[in-house]
Amino acid sequence: xxxxxxxxxxIYDRKTPFEKEAxxxxxxxxxxxxxxxxxxxxxxxxxxxxxxxxGIIKPTIGxxxxxxxxxxxxASIVEVRKKIGxxxxxxxxxxxxxxxxxxxxxxxxxxxxxxxxxxxLIMDSIMIVGLRPDILSRSxxxxxxxEQRKVAIASIISCDPKYLIFDExxxxxDPVSAKKFxxxxxxxxxxxxxxxxxxxxxxxAITHFKKLLVISDGxxxxxxxxxxxxxxxxxxxxxxxxxxxxxxxxxxxxxxxxLYRLKEKIYSTDSDKFSDIVFRETKK
Amino acid sequence: MIKFEGSYFNYENLQILEDMNLEIGEGEFVxxxxxxxxxxxxxxxxxxxxxxxxxxxxxxxxxDTKDEDKIWEVRRNVGIVFQNPESQIVxxxxxxxxxxxxxxxxxxxxxxxxxxxxxxxxxxxxRFKNMEPxxxxxxxxxxLCVADILSMRPKYIVMDEPTSMMDPMSRETILKMLVKLHGxxxxxxxxxxxxxxxxxAQRIIYLRNGKVAFDGRPVDVVEMIRDEFxxxxxxxxxxxxxxxGIIDRLFDVEELAERLVKFCR
Numbered sequence: 001x002x003x004x005x006x007x008x009x010x011i012y013d014r015k016t017p018f019e020k021e022a023x024x025x026x027x028x029x030x031x032x033x034x035x036x037x038x039x040x041x042x043x044x045x046x047x048x049x050x051x052x053x054x055g056i057i058k059p060t061i062g063x064x065x066x067x068x069x070x071x072x073x074x075a076s077i078v079e080v081r082k083k084i085g086x087x088x089x090x091x092x093x094x095x096x097x098x099x100x101x102x103x104x105x106x107x108x109x110x111x112x113x114x115x116x117x118x119x120x121l122i123m124d125s126i127m128i129v130g131l132r133p134d135i136l137s138r139s140x141x142x143x144x145x146x147e148q149r150k151v152a153i154a155s156i157i158s159c160d161p162k163y164l165i166f167d168e169x170x171x172x173x174d175p176v177s178a179k180k181f182x183x184x185x186x187x188x189x190x191x192x193x194x195x196x197x198x199x200x201x202x203x204x205a206i207t208h209f210k211k212l213l214v215i216s217d218g219x220x221x222x223x224x225x226x227x228x229x230x231x232x233x234x235x236x237x238x239x240x241x242x243x244x245x246x247x248x249x250x251x252x253x254x255x256x257x258x259l260y261r262l263k264e265k266i267y268s269t270d271s272d273k274f275s276d277i278v279f280r281e282t283k284k
Numbered sequence: 285m286i287k288f289e290g291s292y293f294n295y296e297n298l299q300i301l302e303d304m305n306l307e308i309g310e311g312e313f314v315x316x317x318x319x320x321x322x323x324x325x326x327x328x329x330x331x332x333x334x335x336x337x338x339x340x341x342x343x344x345x346x347x348d349t350k351d352e353d354k355i356w357e358v359r360r361n362v363g364i365v366f367q368n369p370e371s372q373i374v375x376x377x378x379x380x381x382x383x384x385x386x387x388x389x390x391x392x393x394x395x396x397x398x399x400x401x402x403x404x405x406x407x408x409x410x411r412f413k414n415m416e417p418x419x420x421x422x423x424x425x426x427x428l429c430v431a432d433i434l435s436m437r438p439k440y441i442v443m444d445e446p447t448s449m450m451d452p453m454s455r456e457t458i459l460k461m462l463v464k465l466h467g468x469x470x471x472x473x474x475x476x477x478x479x480x481x482x483x484x485a486q487r488i489i490y491l492r493n494g495k496v497a498f499d500g501r502p503v504d505v506v507e508m509i510r511d512e513f514x515x516x517x518x519x520x521x522x523x524x525x526x527x528x529g530i531i532d533r534l535f536d537v538e539e540l541a542e543r544l545v546k547f548c549r
Contacts, residue, residue: 042422042451142298144321172367172448174319174477175514200451241452244480244518244537251541256548265547266530274524 001067003030003053003084003163003196008062010048022048024218025062030196032162035189037205037226038198040215041239046198047089049215050167053196054084066163082111085161089168091152092140100151101136107159118158125154128187130180146177153184164188165196170204182208202235203243214238285309286331286362286440286473290340293326293494300326301494303340308473310439313466315482315502316475317513318491324475327491328444331473332362344440360389363433367445369425378404378420378428379413382435389436403435407461423454430461441465443474447481459484459536479516482506483534502534 010023022045040046051057055071064071097103108118129150170178206226214222216238232242267275286308293301301323329335333349342349344358375381382400404410407427447455466472488505490498498505525531
């Protein structure tokens with residue numbers, strides 16, 4: 001069971017002067033139970049890939065399959081959408097209901113679930129995202145940014161999708177809410193959900209995911225374990241900003257030849273907590 | 285100077301800001317930090333009279349923001365750029381977008397042309413002056429909003445989470461623009477959730493539940509907010525160097541590397 005892209009290309013505004021190939025002949029497979037981060041700069045094609053995953057858009061060329069079902073198969077598209085829960089970058093911008101209960105109930109109702117099951121799913125989903133039941137009668141518009149994001153996530157997980165896909169989930173979240181999001185991600189994983197996260201933050205991707213897919217100009221430029229990604233030149237060539245410590249240490253290394261003198265001058269012992277940072281770069 | 289004096293702000297029955305007392309002087313570079321929903325945006329909107337305090341007062345260069353006769357003076361002095369550039373762009377071309385605010389201020393045409401040129405050159409968008417704004421990237425749109433504000437020559441530039449919708453490259457462009465604006469004499473006040481960005485500021489104001497919880501130099505405030513707000517490897521590394529007496533404040537990537545190279549030699 002997997003999400004599978006086979007020689008997929010996607011062209012926007014085809015046969016117009018604005019024609020643009022956003023995704024170019026890509027093939028990959030995201031297996032069930034394999035959390036993965038999709039990394040790329042703005043405009044690299046990440047969001048197009050997400051939209052291809054749940055059939056919002058269909059490949060211009062090639063094939064996208066979710067658990068063996070082609071997204072271009074109109075008769076099965078509802079099944080694909082049930083399996084793929086897509087949380088957009090600013091999902092709270094799409095709120096419309098007058099209270100949170102109704103907001104979360106919208107998705108499961110559309111899938112034809114009965115009210116008893118919907119109530120159970122709502123209670124379960126707000127518990128997972130860390131909201132209290134007394135919030136259900138409040139307007140989603142009266143919440144803080146972090147709480148709104150949680151309601152948006154709850155409204156997706158209440159549909160009980162198998163794959164949970166997040167587009168830049170932590171942008172505009174404070175560090176505490178961002179940490180809670182990643183804790184929540186672990187809960188989803190422990191409950192057997194497959195999680196996919198799109199981000200432009202190298203730090204976020206390598207900290208929370210072992211498997212990475214890097215997209216640059218609509219093409220796959222890296223697919224593998226995050227350990228293999230820590231290469232400043234490659235990151236820069238893909239338009240990605242290396243983490244700040246990597247940039248600092250690399251600049252010092254370029255100027256000074258190596259980092260041993262820096263390490264020696266700053267740290268009296270190797271057991272100094274921060275000497276690890278310099279050490280880590282020294283070994284490369 | 286922007287001065288909050290016993291300022292409160294309520295939204296319906298909810299208290300957003302409580303008894304805020306602080307002064308931000310001309311030429312400062314201030315980062316406002318705090319968790320989501322802690323009152324940062326309300327604080328910024330109070331600074332140019334987009335919101336008025338429920339109790340107490342806010343003054344800009346001695347003018348009370350509640351003084352209706354002088355509100356335009358306040359707004360000329362305090363320019364705000366919001367988080368989402370999309371919500372502030374109105375022009376059909378980049379140039380027209382900058383012109384909009386100037387037309388509202390009644391700036392004469394020849395001066396307007398001069399100011400537009402100057403503002404677009406400053407943010408590096410002059411070559412896009414005839415382009416439709418929707419064709420700009422997210423970072424460029426935010427730069428356009430900076431140009432809009434800059435053309436009105438405000439003393440204080442207030443930016444509400446200017447980088448939260450940006451990728452890291454665009455983020456750095458915006459932050460360096462803030463440094464550049466500060467360099468030519470503007471007072472900069474910005475909010476952020478990213479600890480790494482505090483290295484650009486000279487002062488941090490940390491809000492907690494609508495109150496100023498900490499106010500001071502980044503190297504002092506970082507330690508106090510660590511448990512509540514978190515930190516980063518980049519800032520922690522520098523704090524360790526600061527404690528060892530190797531650096532005397534926090535630096536951005538280039539400046540820190542430069543200092544470490546000198547230290548090495």
